[in-house]
Amino acid sequence: MAPLGSALLNNSSRRSVEARLPHLWVHTFDTIEELRRGLQDFVTHYNATWLVARHGYRTPNQIRVEQRRLAQCPANLPLAA
Numbered sequence: 778m779a780p781l782g783s784a785l786l787n788n789s790s791r792r793s794v795e796a797r798l799p800h801l802w803v804h805t806f807d808t809i810e811e812l813r814r815g816l817q818d819f820v821t822h823y824n825a826t827w828l829v830a831r832h833g834y835r836t837p838n839q840i841r842v843e844q845r846r847l848a849q850c851p852a853n854l855p856l857a858a
Contacts, residue, residue, distance in 0.1 A: 806812040824837040832840050 827836060828834045
């Protein structure tokens with residue numbers, strides 16, 4: 778069986794996906810449900826552990842918590858002049 782999505786990606790895109798999804802890339806899924814579960818597990822793991830440089834080497838979960846906290850700030854804060 779060909780790697781996940783190999784027919785849909787050009788070589789550059791496929792290398793990028795292979796680098797980010799190594800445990801999915803080497804696993805053969807027998808059903809769509811197994812593939813879906815594998816992708817969900819990867820997303821959970823990625824969001825909890827992947828340190829993103831552009832976010833100050835914080836995980837996506839950490840950024841999401843901060844964004845939600847900031848979204849709950851009062852909208853009409855006084856501006857510094």
